[in-house]
Amino acid sequence: MQKDIFAQVDLPRVYRRRQLVNSVMLGLTGLFLVLAIIPLIWITVYVIIKGGHYINLDFFIHLPRPMGTSGGGVLQAIEGSFVMVIIASVIAIPPALLAAFYLVTAPNTPLATAVRFSTDLLAGIPSIVIGLFIYAIVVVTQKHYSALAGGIALSTIMLPVIIRSAEEMLKLVPRELREGALALGSPEWKAALRVMLPAAAEGILTGIMLSIARATGETAPLLFTALGNDNYEIGNMIRQGVRHHQSVLAILGQILDQPADALPLTLWKYAQQPYPERVQQAWAVALVLLLFVLTLNILARFWLSHRRRQLGE
């Protein structure tokens, strides 16, 4: 019987056809893979070519020089970005972690569904709208732009990113760990803090890093909140404070209370200046920003995949 069936089919031809289809499809997927990563490589290479030339030490340690002159740096933007991301982290991380714990501990309650839903909605709100919202409730009430307002706006961006990633990471922690802790008589908060959190710490940190990368690259929420400030230099503020015998709290207040610059904000402003020197600096800022965000992303992904493998997923 078998022999008969095979006799009717031209086996080599069928194989050739399958091989042909296989290699064509493989080639196509390969081609589209390359197409998909071309933009990233193109952007990176282009920004390196355009901006790499203008990066030097001065770029990182000096304030901007007047327009139309070369030299000077973007220290104010680096410091401003740094301060605002720290403010945003301080505001966003604790509630985000608590929310994530809730989502894992009581995953199917109506409140959890509501939180998950609104988190997704929050993540989808255009960042310029968040900026306008913070402008209305913080800047207008305070009557001035500030690093604090910028930090609050960024924290709103970071919040959903951290909640969702922390939830994913906490879900990966074997249920037995938590149940074991509870069975041994540990209260719920202790099980969360001493058992679940350490077990998921690396994954959560990864999520936080990704959210920081996201916040660092945002321009829109800062336009109406941080405004921008060419003189934002923490070292100066501290020295002035010390000279006037101000308290640490007063100096800290100044750092938070002034309008502040940020890297993407500076990039956006410089790129539309008439002066070629400014546009060149914009490319350099773009490069710094790109490298920072890429590094943070790559580190985080690397860490994450490592962690996932450890947990046996």
Added chain:
Amino acid sequence: MRRVLLLSLIIIAMLLAACGGPAPAKPTTAAQSTGGKVVMLTGAGATFPLPVYTEWIQMYKSVQPNVTLNYQGIGSGGGQKAILDGTVDFAGSDSLLKESQYQKMPDLQMLPMLAGAVVPIFNVPGVHQLIIDGPTLVNIYMAKITKWNDPAIAKFNPNVSLPDKPIVVAHRSDGSGTTEIFTSYLGAVSQAWKDNIGVGKAVEWPADKKGQGVGGKGNPGVAQAVQSTPYSIGYVELAYAKANKIAFADMINAAGNQVTADAATMKDAMAAFANAFDKRLTTKIVNAKGTQSWPIMGYTYLVIHMQKNSDCNKTKALLNYIQWAISDQAAAQKAADLGYATLPASVRNLVTAKLHEVKCNGKIVLP
């Protein structure tokens, strides 16, 4: 847990490095020479005067080390909104406040600070100089003159061989003060333009409807469009054209003279309109009648409060700065270098008089 600790330690270390690192590299900073308390003033608005304002602020650091100004270019509309919301100490604006805005805040005052010119730029292979007059410019933008060798253009350029090619008309695609100045001029020259196309930050360009128009975002966008499109014409700010060494056309002004855009012709136009200011201290300065006037110009203004009830030292610092900016020789020179025109003496006096009327807690701030 240990890693969390380590990370926070790293963050603290970075923070310290950020604070302490640059200290030795910056020997001269604000407030170094004085023991007085630092006054910080925030302003935002028009991007058009941003290069000059940034420069002035930098210069003012050595004049008044304990006054720190921060001006950010967020657009005229943004600046007007900011001062109405009370989030800035002063605003910059190229466009005039509306009556409804004055009603909301009756003590707002516009102060002319600088004027800037808009220049026609062109890209005609083989042509390096071009002279054009207002009516011709209107007809080009109306898409009534469509060829470079049109007699209306050739009339002013007898020694130039103009090609028999269609004219591509470049304009701003975004709403812009530059477009407002440019269309104000076209409207001042031609009633038909005023009636049919109108004057404003963005208009419907007739050339677009005929497929002969091209838009660009910002000055760079228009310059780029003109430079990459042969046989095109466009308009940009003089300051932009100067900074990027873009050739621009000469104009025949209202008095019938050929003028090129520079400090002298701008000053002439401003002088021609010195008595045209309304009670809000604003005026248009297009199509000036002066013999040497550059015809396409506009003022840029600062917006300040005339009455304050708190922070009188801030108000005083701001008024002193404005007074310095409009009267200091070096400041004026800087503005001229960048392609802007400073106020003629008569306008300066108007502004100074206004500055001396500002009250804080019911008292004149600058007696």
